[in-house]
Amino acid sequence: MTGRVRVLRVVGELNFGGTEMRTAELLPRLAAAGTELHLVTLSDAVGPGPLADMVTRYGGTVTAMPLDPRFPARFLRLLGQLRPDVVHADCANFSGVPLALGALCGVPGRVAHFRGDDNQHRTLRRRIYRWVCGRLLRISATDILGVSPSSLTFGYHPCWRDDPRCQVVLNGLDLDRLRRPSPDDLRTLIGAGPGDLICVTVGRASPEKRRWLLPPILAALRDRGVSAHAVLVGPGDPADDDRVRAAAAAAGLGDRVHLLGPREDVGGLLRQADVVVHPSCLEGLPGGVLEPVALGVGTVAADLPGVRFIGERLPGVTIVGIDAPAQVWARAVDRAAAFTASTAPAVAADRFVHSVFAIDRAAAIHLEIYRRWASARPGRDLAPRESSRPPVGSGRWER
Template sequence: MIAARLVCVTRRFWPLVGGAERFMGEFAVEAQRQGRSTRLLTARWEPSWPSTLTYRDVPVIRLRQLKARFIGTLVYMAALRRWLRRYQSSYDLVFVSLLKHDAVAAHWAVKSRRPLVLIAEGSGSTGDCAWQEQAVLGRWIRRICYRADAVIAPSREIQEELLQAGYPPKKIHYLPHGVKIPPERTPERRHQARQSLAALHPRFHLQPDEELAVFVGRLHPGKGLRELVEAWRLVVQRRPTVRLWLVGEGPMETELHRQIDTAGLHSRVVLAGSFDDVGEILQAADLFVFPSHREGMSLALLEAMAAGLPIVATDIPGNRALVQSGESALLVPVESPRDLAEAVIHIAENRELAQRLAQRARSVAVTQFSLEETVRRHLELFDDIYTQFMKNRQVR
């Protein structure tokens, strides 16, 4: 039996985009391309936002939420539960991002009426398992999440954390994220991408001799951005034509503005804002920098690999699951601006090394982490779960 009609749930969604949100959006689009009917439920974070929209042919429904933190969460949970109950006959399976409040509301709504699949995100102190251990009501939420029909672990590290947290082993499924595979980078595509971005805003204008490094992700303390800006002060001393764009949004934006100005880097480091699709930015870039302290499986890193960019990243388990130091990236110690700067300079000064690292990283992404294959494996799991669910229902 096929779970033909899917509802994807992610509390944060465009224009509030991080790795988890981008994956859920890409998943919904690709699942629809592969013949499934998909809808996406999210929160309406601003009253001025429309309550419905279409995201690349996928209907998006924004549910009521208030700005007050605790009350806003309760209002959103109630709205999510109400929608899932009201439209229960219109979907076969619910797919929820994060093991948090959304999962609880979805469980309350569907219970034994529809299968529920959760996907865990993040690892270590910033991951879902740590959140459930530390948050108010976190352990209670964890007990509710135990009851889902399946929990997807995008990385081996997350899989191990779920086991340690007591999730039933038979319900845990290791399924890595995947990304769209763009055309191979060429000087012509790089030039065209830079022209397109410069037309968007003057701050994106680059001189012909300027090299561009990019970071993509949430502007969050755990992403290592303080160290990255400090490293850039060292980079420009040796490579004054290298610029850095920080692509994303998050709570560190004001602090980073201040740090950039204090270091005199306002002409070298740009807070680029949030983009729905970072493909053009990656085509315009020469290097990808990813100094995160902890990661599960980073969608941003996968996208950089697929784009064929040389990569400098931190030596953490989540990154090592995707790239190998000296073979497909240069990995440096966490929270070490000097090592970060040296690695960036080393790649900038060694084109042969940069090309070799980029080619190997792209090859890994193409053969192991394509979005098409990733979504196919997810849908195969969903069909198995739906088939078993319907059999059990007939027995009852």
Template sequence: MTRHAEPPASRTINERLSAVRGEQAGLRRVAFLIGQLELGGAEKQLSLLARELRLRSIEVHVLLLSKGGPHEQTLREAGIGVHHLGFGRKPSGLPALRRNLVAFARLVVLLRGLRLDVLHAFLYESYMIGAVAARLARVPIVVAGRRGLRNRPDRPGWGSTLERAVNRVTDHVIANAAAVAEDARTVEHLPAHKLSVIYNGLPETAFDPAEPENIDTPLPVILCVANLLKIKGHRFLIDAAATLARQGNPCTIILVGDGPEYAPLQTQATTLGLDVRFLGSRTDTAGLLARADIVVLPSLSEGLSNAVMEAMAAGRPTIATSVGGTPELLEDRGLLVPPADPAALAEAITHLLTHPQHATTLATAARAWARKNLDATAMTIQHINLYHQLLETRCVE
């Protein structure tokens, strides 16, 4: 059975930290491997976990396949080593192959020099590269992360064969939701004993009250925080907004994020005559959350959404599509709708706007659940305990 450690919510932070001191014996150095440090959910969680480990006197390094990003300076200020490896983003041709071979050799040498206890690779390209490099460098424990649904049972045979080979040399896989773990078992045929579920975490600041940001509109404000990608389903939110406008319930839609769908979405909103505001990438969303009447995430696929978690912590009524780990977050604490269904989304928005007491009840329950189950300290302890158990097992072997 997949391991799913429950957060020790009943224990004080001091008690938890005392427990950690006993558990981390033998755990000295951990490195995280990821492609880059842009404003994505995985990058945010990596940064949070790395800083939490560093606070517990564990030496932490972050290894970047291709480039840095907004989280890099925060990590360096926390005393965490950040290393650029120089892999190409979209390699093609002989020069790119040479560059990536040099970068791979650089990775192996770096792993040997760091004398790690654990290498934790966060996303697909990272663990496909990192597991092999770690074994060549004789890193004792290799952990891979699964942070979204693969849903690709029809992938090419060579790809599945390669992934199974990498999984065999990986000691353990951490999924950030039960749905993600089930997907890994189904699609990748990972054995249950190599899988654990550890939910994403939220820093205490996510629960702090914030001053609502000034948004000049007399209409209800619907907020969506997500990179502008097709998989995030923004077009269905805009279609839902058009339905609401036709029904005499216009809203102001605030989209926070950037990406290749910006132009198509802007054209769609203009054509429909809607008040849709594109704010670009933002790290300071607390004021927007405080101002929003409803938070919506219309994704077609998700792992465990940071945007939904942050809306829950802020105590905002939330509507999201019933995909991936989202039902684990919002079951009985928000409204779930089918993906790619603007009519259902419009109906859910209308319900919360016309039933404010129900909206408040859901938001209050969501905030309480998030505080109990999405605590950054609990998430960190679960990682430390797992790393420690894996190291103990390796020593016994």
């Protein structure tokens, strides 16, 4: 390869979310292979989070570009300055907008990446918005990726297998990051006794994460004679945090629900958990399930396609119905905690690195796509590589 591949990646905001963390974990591997990554965030909040520092450390830039009437002109101007080989947008159907602008500027590679299922009820306004953006996406995208089959089915189109641009690119996890120790002893931090069960949940504060279900689950465990604490890790939101605290107070468990906010030592905290509870009702391929399972921590999660996808390939996932009562969740917590107690972390890690979720697999597919389109730009001399892309509908990532 005689030149670097320049990628302009568009994300919603820089925070401790799944899209941002997966991008951050891929960055060292992509940079080492000659990829120059520049980031656009559709929010004026460039932090907190590790991604901004990582991007600049590896030679890229971060541009905050809020969605307002000036966005198209500003994005076009940035495209003219950077002249990227690829625009890679992680914005669901809105990805059609930056990809269409990329097509207008002659960017060879235009990648749409679906991270969630988007299977919620849609108002008329949202259906119109989705149709317009989806139309732009279908016209302008050269590659359409999904983190799971269901993310393409619900996020893009039910007949995605008939579109040769589509493929499933599973999120990879960096186990080295998850192995880093935490500076805190979690039991001491929250005041838990030696025999107390520690339930951890990781995720940002948003309605679909349903964090307020943790206190009723603790109450149901108490009814079963189990003394437990809930630890919530992730960026907070005043309204959502208040709802969690109100649910804890109503259950008489105000001193057993702990909101830690965003943390950079998530792996170190997870390794101290007895069980992870992930009550979210909207996911693609949830890192909040994949991360603890990779560490050998039993995880209870709502019945979603992405959760089933993980559970079919790795042990340690206990699935309950989305609308299951707290008593059902509590029984599932008992089973998941038993898995944690009987699983050696080294065995779980070895199983994970040989699974389809290994990060090197995801990095290889990203590099193949980026290099393919960089070599298509006139004047670029990038040695073509054999594609690692599975045939559409081949079932390589499916059952």
